[in-house]
Amino acid sequence: TVSLEAADPRGYSARTDKLITIGATLQQRIDSSTSSTFTIPDGTYYEHIVIPAGMRISGSGESTTIIEGSVTLGPDTVLENLTVHGVSDGSTYSAISNNYDAVLWGSEYGIDIDLRDVTVINKGSINNGIDFEDKWNDEDDDKVPFVGTIERVTVKDFKDFGIVIRYFDGIITDCLLQDNVDGNLLLQKTSESALVQNNEVSGSWYGIEIS
DSSP, X not given: OEEEEEEOTTSOXXXXXXXXXXXXXXXXXXXXXXXXXXXXXXXXXXXXXXXXXXXXXXXXXXXXXXXXXEEEEOTTEEEEEEEEEEOOOSSOOEEEEEOOOHHHHTTOSSBOEEEEEEEEEEOSSOSEEEEEOOGGGOOSXXXXXXXXXXXXXXXXXXXXXXXXXXXXXXXXXXXEEEOOSSEEEEESSBOTTOEEESOEEESSSEEEEEO
């Protein structure tokens, strides 16, 4: 209960008490879900959320479901139909990334994460929009490829790169990558089956860099 009392110089005063109910955070609702699919209702959520392995997270629309913070994804996950406004918590360098838990990823053949109909915009001091790598190996040369799909995704205004993938064996299609300062798309290692097609790229030092 919150109490508010006001008085003026004539000695008149008034007081009101208001009961405020604080609901569960978005992270708490995701963690308590018993389904592999979770739909985020319309709204803006000021959180840095972690998506457990095997979950599909769907927003209610890119214009109506907004996460002001960052999203960290576990193995075999899907993120779709929402917007992420990248805001740093002091230790966040990417708006969307996979986590680096060696226990979770140790038996995985690839980073199997799908992004569809997602808008990612820098709203703070964030380096990269989307960053997928097998950092749990503690080696510069990634061994585990990204094998997912990034489709109909918009990534804009990041300090370094729009999308960074250390080892790419997936699909990037029908995306808008714009005004990411150092480069819009950086693929550091690719396979013969990797596919990049039908993307609009503009306004950065490098459009697409494959090294």
